[in-house]
Amino acid sequence: MSQPPGPLRPDQQQEIVRQIGLALASQAPPGWRQLRIEYRAAGRHVEADLLVTGxxxxxxxxxxxxxxxxxxxxxxxxxxxxxxxTWLGMICVFDPAQPPDVDFVRPDLEPPFRQQPPALGFQDELRFFPRADEQIPAWLREKAGLTPPVSDGEVRTPRIYDGLDAAGKPLIRRQPLVPAEAERVLAYLDAAPVILASRSYGPDAFAPDRDDAVPMNFRTDGAWAWPGAVAYYLREHGVPPDPDLVAHIRARRFTAPSEVTEEATDQALAAITGERPQTTV
Known part of the structure; x- marks a missing residue:
């Protein structure tokens, strides 16, 4: 493949989805209740997983x-x-009594590949389906080797929640994590190096009766710095972390560094405290 084919009209897309359902149903047992196929691709790397509910x-x-x-x-x-x-991941669910339900993975999120494609696969993706530079998400840029997988010097900090309601209670407007992924995200959050340790605990914003519950320490992976509240709220209340942080963790394949450079630590501390790191001459 050297050039993408011509674009499909919406009705043509719907017809292809219908044909996909017919092909899957042809091998399903009589009386099946649901067909769920998950498709992921990067260049020539293709994965397709099917669940059949009998x-x-x-x-x-x-x-x-x-x-x-x-x-x-x-x-x-x-x-x-x-x-x-174009999209790199999608889930399509077929039900005998319902129209097909198609959900595409957001372009800023890496699909959960069963087997990590090589860099060449992501390079082919950009060659087969060219993108303007500003349309290449950070995770894809990194996987394709367009930029080194290191911090650009500006360490980010996450939003703990998405605002407060009229009663002062925290608001969450995020997609929940499935249990298996939540465990992997928690493992990442807990494995990154501590840069500010504290024996103190703060109040739980989601359970005001818990006065001393939330850890007051901070961790970093060199690109992000987050308080102990992020892991605590995910573990105790199922509150997913900032979506950008989750995307970053996915892009790193849920593997946190065991240590970070002194420069990265200084940048993370600066992001937390709001003070510029000192430089030596």
Whole structure:
């Protein structure tokens, strides 16, 4: 593949989705209740996982029909937008009594690949589906080797929640994490080096009766710096971290560094305290 094919009209996209459902249903057991296929791609790297819910209501993994996998590739190519690229991950759910439910992975988030594609796969992605520079998300830029996977010197800090309601209670406007991913995010948050330690604990904004519950320490991975409240609220109340931080953790494959450089530590402390790090001559 050297050039993306012409764009598909919305009705053509719907027809391809319908054909995908027919191909999957042709191998499903009689009386099936749901077909759920998850498709991920980067360049020539393709993954397709199918769950079939049978008459007993239990979902079981199955091998997707090759024609369905081919049509998913056609759909992905046909949805390419010049300068903006195309989606790299999607989930499609088929129900006998409902229209298909199609959900595309946001472009700023890395799809949860079962096997990490090589850098060449992401380079091919940008070659097959060219993007304007400003349309290349940070995680894709890093995976394709366009920039080194290091901090640009500006350490970010997350939003703990998304504001307060009229009663002063915290508001959350974020997609929840599935339990398996929440555990991996927690492991990352807890594994990063501590840069500010404290034996003190603060009040729980979601449970005001807990006066001394939230850890007051800070950690960093060199690109982000976060308070202990981030992991605490995820663990205790299921509050997902700042979506940008979650995207960053996914891009790093949930692997936190065991140590960071002195310069990164200084930048993280500056981000926390609001003071510029001192330089030596």
């Amino acid at each position: 008459p007993d209501g239990l979902p079981r993994p199955a091998q997707p029909h090759p024609e369905a996998v081919r049509l998913l590739g056609v759909l992905r190519s046909g949805m390419y937008q010049p300068g903006r690229g």
